[in-house]
Amino acid sequence: MSAVLPPSPAPVSVPGPPSLRSAVLGFCIDLLIAIGLLLLLSVAGFAVWGFLRSMGEVQAVRAQGGSPSPAAIMAAIGQPGVMVQLLIALVSTATPAVLLYFWRRRATPAEQATSRAAIRRRSTWGWIAAVAAGVFMLSNLVSVLASALGIKPVPTNLPLMEEAIKQWPLALVVFAVAIAPAYEELLFRRVLFGRLLAAGRPWLGVVLSSLTFALVHEVPGISGNGVVAIAQLWLVYGGMGAAFAWLYWRTGTLWAPILAHGINNATALAALYFFGLG
Structure with a gap:
């Protein structure tokens, strides 16, 4: 008598890529x-800082037996310092990246x-070095050509970086070389580019994520740049974003663009x- 075999299980359907x-x-x-x-966290951060500064001024004036005036309070608030601006930038940009991830x-x-597995491959480290060097050379080439044409843009974040490197050099290095590359790559490469990569549209992802990367780094209308x-700054930032997206796609690990981004920022800080300091 032959044994009765159980029916074969139904094949597991693997969902295809998103449309x-x-x-x-x-x-x-x-x-x-x-x-x-x-935007919400930036406004909230500056509002909290302004409130704390105003409360400090009110208490100081009352301790001396005076009555604080609105004009005196506004003058005491003034402009936030370098460290405050760095902390607000950290919270307002890292939070969306981590939350969306x-x-x-x-x-x-x-x-x-x-x-x-990818970060342990030698080829991955070779690609990291190659992309970091390529981004550095591209940025300098564009800057040299633009300067020869009389175009000398000032990145929006340059004044803050110049003050930070004078007052808080170690904090700036940690922020620019380690923290900022991590959350920027998490947002622009993993979340934004990665969504189109998963849909089988990597080149569209490269274009859209690099354009977004450029626009976020240099918002029109908030600086004196023409x-x-x-356009020159967008070309530099867009090329950088495209290179990091391609590196993530090529290696299969987000650590690759994070490290290349950190190397690029370290080189820029050294320069x-x-x-760059007078």
Whole structure:
């Protein structure tokens, strides 16, 4: 008597990649959430700082038996210092990146294993070095050509960086070389570019995420740069964002663009320290 075999299990259906429409919609939603949180937290941070400064002024005047006037309170608030601005920038930009990662683009265990394996490959470190060097050379080439044409833009964050490197050099190094690259890559490469990469549209992801990266770093209308100068900065930031997106795509680990980004920022800080301070 022959044994009766159990029926074969039904094949497990593997979901396909998201549609282009779904991926682009998700990209836009992620971007709007990030911008909204960034603006909200920035305003809240400066409001809290202003409130604390005003309360300190009120208490100081009352301790001397006086009555604080609105004009005196406003004068006491003044401009936030370098460290306050760095902390507000950290909270307002890192929070959306971390929130969106855990809420909408968290890596699966398989992706985490792939990333760990990728960062151990020698070729990954070679690509990190190559992209970091390429970004540095591209940025300098664009700057030299622009300078020859009489275009000399001033990045919006340059005055803050110049003051920070004088007053808080160690804090600036930690922020610019370690912290900022981590949360920027988490947002722009993992969340934004990664969504279109997962949908099978990597080149569209490179274009959209690098454009967003450039616009966020140099917002029109908040500096004295003209249209041509802003276009040059966008070219530099956009090229940088595209290179880091390609590096993430090529290596399969987010650690690659984080490290390349950190190397680039370290090089820029060194140049600012040795050549950019009067």
